[in-house]
Amino acid sequence: MQQLCKQLKYILCFIPIFAVAQNDIKGKVLDSDTSDPLPIVNILNQNTGNGALTDFDGNFILEGVSMNDVLLFSYIGYTPKEVTYKGETDLTISLKASVSNLQEVVLIGYGSASKKDVTAAVAKVSAKDFNQGAIISPEQLIAAKTPGVRVTTAGGAPGTGSRIRIRGGASLSASSDPLIVVDGIPLDQGNELQGTRNPLNAINPNEINDFVILKDAAATAIYGSRGSNGVILINTKKGRKNTPWELSLDVKGSYGFNNEGIDVLSADEYRQFVADFDSDPANAGNLKSQFLRNANTDWQDEIFQNGYGIIYDATVSKGFKNTILRLNSNTNIQQGALRTDEYRRSSWNLALTQFLLDNDLKITVTSKNSFGFNRFANNKAINAALSFNPTNPIYDPNNPANFFEERDAGGNLLVNAPGNPLGILLQDRNTSDNTRSITNVALDYKIKYVPGLRFNLNTGFDYGEAKNGRQFQPANTGINKLPFDNIKTYSGINRNQLLDFYFNYKKDINRLNTTVDITAGYSYQSFFESKYNSETNNGELVALSPEINTNKLIGYLGRASFDIANKYLISGSIRRDLSSRFSEDNRVGYFPGASVGWKLHNENFLKDSNVLSQLKLRAGWGITGQQEISENYAFLSLITPSDTGAFVQFGDQFIQTNRIEAVNEDLKWEETTSFNIGMDFGFLRNRISGSIEYYTRDTDDLLATVPVPAGTNTSDFLTVNAASTTSEGIEFLLNATIIDKKDFSWNAGFNITYSTREIEQLNLSNDPDFFVPQGGISGGVGNTVQIWKPGYDPTTFFTFRQIYDDEGNPIEGAYVDVNGDNQISEADRIASKKATPDFLAGFTSTFTYKAFDLNMTWRGSFGGYNYNNAQSILGNIASSLNNSGDFIQNTTSDFSNTNFQNAQFFSDYYLEKSDFVKLDNITLGYNIDNQKMKWRFSVTANNLWTITNYSGIDPEVFVTDVISQREGIDDSFYPRQTSLIFGVNLKF
Incomplete structure (x- = not known):
């Protein structure tokens, strides 16, 4: 007990010394070149962890500083400076500007x-x-x-x-x-x-x-x-x-x-779908259950890895x-x-x-x-995986090629049937x-x-x-x-x-x-x-x-x-x-x-x-x-050889023309x-x-491939300087160093873009009603769902306005009679909605903590639309069960929302908002x-x-070359993996 009192007395003797040695100091931080005060400079006592910031006049007060403490002064755009405290009560520190990003x-x-x-x-x-x-x-x-x-x-x-x-x-x-x-x-x-x-x-x-x-x-x-x-x-x-x-x-x-694929019917769901079709008395002479088999195949799972x-x-x-x-x-x-x-x-x-x-x-x-x-x-395997009968097996031991394929009663391959999706991949090199x-x-x-x-x-x-x-x-x-x-x-x-x-x-x-x-x-x-x-x-x-x-x-x-x-x-x-x-x-x-x-x-x-x-x-x-x-020589009259699809047959020979x-x-x-x-x-x-x-931005004498009157040239389409477009936009960028300390920093950047674009003129006569069909789709022959037309964005869709029942379900073949002539015709298709977004946004954030760093990038797109071609071609009875031939095809789960008997390719029902926000990239180092x-x-x-x-695999459909104008058409999309x-x- 006596020894403890001696130790306590010894420790208490040093308390006044410590009290005297610790000071509250004040000071000012200046630019070494201009002597201007620097606001929000970070001051860190590296011995104690205490810190302070300068005010807008460069002044600061730092508490609890002891002799020989090392003070770190840091400010973005300047070289950090370490100062060893020697007892001063009023410091003036000068920081030298590092190479500025302005330089x-x-x-x-x-x-x-x-x-x-x-x-x-x-x-x-x-x-x-x-x-x-x-x-x-x-x-x-x-x-x-x-x-x-x-x-x-x-x-x-x-x-x-x-x-x-x-x-x-x-x-x-x-x-x-x-x-x-x-x-x-x-x-x-x-x-x-x-x-x-x-x-x-x-x-x-x-x-x-x-x-x-x-x-x-x-x-x-x-x-x-x-x-x-x-x-x-x-x-x-x-x-x-x-x-x-x-x-x-x-x-x-x-x-x-x-990630998730397109939602088509599973094998069991498809069997029920076929059973419901066959149970309808109207289909008594067209039963489809004979084409059902015993397998349970997820074709998308088979082709993707x-x-x-x-x-x-x-x-x-x-x-x-x-x-x-x-x-x-x-x-x-x-x-x-x-x-x-x-x-x-x-x-x-x-x-x-x-x-x-x-x-x-x-x-x-x-x-x-x-x-x-x-x-x-x-890539044809992707569409085949959506449509191929899910009750079909993958392999056929009786087929020399090993893969099961749809055949007629005589064992011949059905030309119009989709091929085995896995076979399409493995047999095509x-x-x-x-x-x-x-x-x-x-x-x-x-x-x-x-x-x-x-x-x-x-x-x-x-x-x-x-x-x-x-x-x-x-x-x-x-x-x-x-x-x-x-x-x-x-x-x-x-x-x-x-x-x-x-x-x-x-x-x-x-x-x-x-x-x-x-x-x-x-x-x-x-x-x-x-x-x-x-x-x-x-x-x-x-x-x-x-x-x-x-x-x-x-x-x-x-x-x-x-x-x-x-x-x-x-x-x-x-x-x-x-x-x-x-x-x-x-x-x-x-x-x-x-x-x-x-x-x-x-x-x-x-x-x-x-x-x-x-x-x-x-x-x-x-x-x-x-x-x-x-075309490198479009101003010259050229003669070129044809490809094999245009050879002319003379007897047993095919002659190139x-x-x-x-x-x-x-x-x-x-x-x-x-x-x-x-x-x-x-x-x-x-x-x-x-x-x-x-x-x-205004573009004149714009090169556009447009139809020309028959007989005026050797082609129905000609590239001419016939069009003009106009566009405008606003762009905003903001970068900030939110935290800038020795062991921890946070930098962030944000940008957003608003843009519009429209065609002003499309042909030499400046006809405001002239238009050129664009945006080819799968299904039918030569079908298109987009349009080039004066007053509209080049990726504008051209569809019928769908009519819905009281429960919000689309009514097959029921479209708005736009021109009021009491019939639905091509004249009732309207130009509305577009594939290109109104707004694009990006956000980047970077954190550092000692030896760790965390970086992430987000992207956003707003105001655009996609045409869901996968749904429009498969989501109907005719495509699935009314095929001419000895085969049936799968359908999408969206069929339960429409009950379409026939394909409605030009319905705006299939136009969906493509807005998204993506966490594109995140890295921990x-x-x-x-x-x-x-x-x-x-x-x-x-x-x-x-x-x-x-509802598709990915809202960000590949922006193809504008020449083919397939931006915003979701067809055979190769999915991005995580x-x-x-x-x-x-x-x-």
Whole structure:
């Protein structure tokens, strides 16, 4: 007890010492360059965990600070600073600004500019912002990341491509795809080799440094004839000077889970369905139970599988004094959700940078080389799985091909019956190999005798080859009911060669307080395409004549930009283009662009603001073109050989014929005139930043394939400059650093886009009632459910207005008599609802806590509709049980809601809202960092959760090429799987 009292006395003696040693300190935090106070600076006592924030005048009070405590001062946009407390009661701390994102350099096409000086609608998405997971196609990295850009994948097929639409696209029959420029090489927009899945797959996503998206004409006019649908600049990784050898190894493994399929009747439900049909006295002479069998087969379950994949990626890099080297190898193996669907790709990538002449000359060599193998699953199996009798067995031991097929009493295959879905997949072997090389050499030379003058030369090629393409379908099977094998072979070459150069002159004219930036250059690009196909005809392999196409583009370009007093920005550009796709009279096009900006934050009345970091107003106008049509020589009268389906039989021989193609000598450029006004803003050293844009776009002389009077040409349809469209939209972007502490941070970004588009004119006579049917569907012959018509969006549906009974059920054949003539005819079909959404939204959130990080991306689409073709073709008695022939087919569960006896293809009952919100991507990562190596472990879930009322597999129906206008038609959709991806990355 005495000893305890001594210890207690000893401890109590030190209490006054501690009380004296702990202080409440106050202070101020300033910008080291301007001495301006910094608000909301985070101050953390790293010894105790106590913290404080500065007020709007930069002042702070921090309690309970002891001698030698380490205080951390951190503020977004500034380099963190540690201060050891030495007993001061009043501190003044200066923080140095780190490289501001306003100083960030962005590509603008044939040059670059500081982000703060950009006056056009330009967005940059860097590697830190990319979507995560087993990404195969580069464009998937930027889905939902910026307003006005819509990226829609083609479904669940491995390596499949996506449709990218920037501000909705500007064309009808011509391509609406943006121009893609990879390390200075514009890729071929129009030609995609048969036997490949996506032209962008040649680019390893892990090797991409950033995307720059040019959205308005002020930015894209420098690309002239190819700028109407926007431009995406892809910049790959190059490495840095004076860095040690670094090796990076990355391995990702993915596993996919099938989501719900289309709701068709199970075998037992189908038996009851047939029994109910047979029990109806009206069907006494047409009993169907004789076609029921004893199996219980879920055909969708038989054709789909849990897809899986693995990605290996290795990179080695080194930065010397005058040389930078980067080598990358990538292997990607993917199995699709549909059985037999397989994609393999290996790639080798080189980036070499050499500095010469005292660093005045920079030579950059990049080469991206890929080697791919594809086995394509036959998508016809998807529709067959919906309709094939669920009481049928999978296999038939009496059939030489092993699979059960519908046959007549004589054992012959029924031509009109669907084939065995699993047999369609396993008996159809369609494979191909392909190679791709995108290589360029760029020279950037600072001409020392003229300060500020640079010369840039860029030359390169893009070579793609499809080879060993072969599709084999054995005779007398569900996929090939003919008595001879069906064999197709195919191969092809695409070659794109580039040479461009430009001079750039930048000069600060101090006397005028103005910075001048002038660019002038020349561009030449040639494209070559060859295709070779053969196929069986009457049991013999027939080689078709090779198809060879070439076209060339020549451009002269210039741009001048002025920054006056670091406040007022003026920029203008013009390009003169020549295209071989048009006749000499229409070959030349001029494409100007201009934009202005006002940096209000640098005005005297705002520059001392402690809250406002950036406030810039900008406006742009320009004219851009479009020449991407499928015909390279549409202005010439050409004679081409026919395919096998058009051979003429003479006795036992089938003779290939020649046909005269349609000709339009007056074909010329599309011209899109656009206007953009925007505002960029930032607060609290850009802790909160964003932009808002309004744009309008009018396209004239629009290329459209429209019907022409019989006898006026060699075809019933002709591509002419007959249409015009108009569109407008509003885009909003907001990024915020919500929490920024040493061990915990939270960054979030939100964007939303509103857009509308309509056709103003569709034919040369400007007839407002003229329309062109679009949107082909399955079922019947030549049926369409969409329309091109002045005053409507190009994806507008064209249907009858369904009438419903008192219980809300549709009445078969009962439609609104729109024109009041007491009969239902084609004149009562109306244009209403559209596939393209009114609003697109994206939300990204990133959390970090010590060594952990959590990133998620959400996407939303609102205001669009889908036509549910699967329901319209199967959800009726005639399709299921009244087939002419000795077979019956399944139906959808929706039949119980309609009781349709016959197909009602043109009823707006099948138009469903396609609104959705998707948790597209969520990644949890853990990082281990020491002096010798860095480890990162991650798990990612893709396509995790979809909130929608749409009854189909997926509300996001693949946006097909606008030429075929099948956006919003849900037919044979390849489902996207939910996938889990496990990743390990090592750097040392």
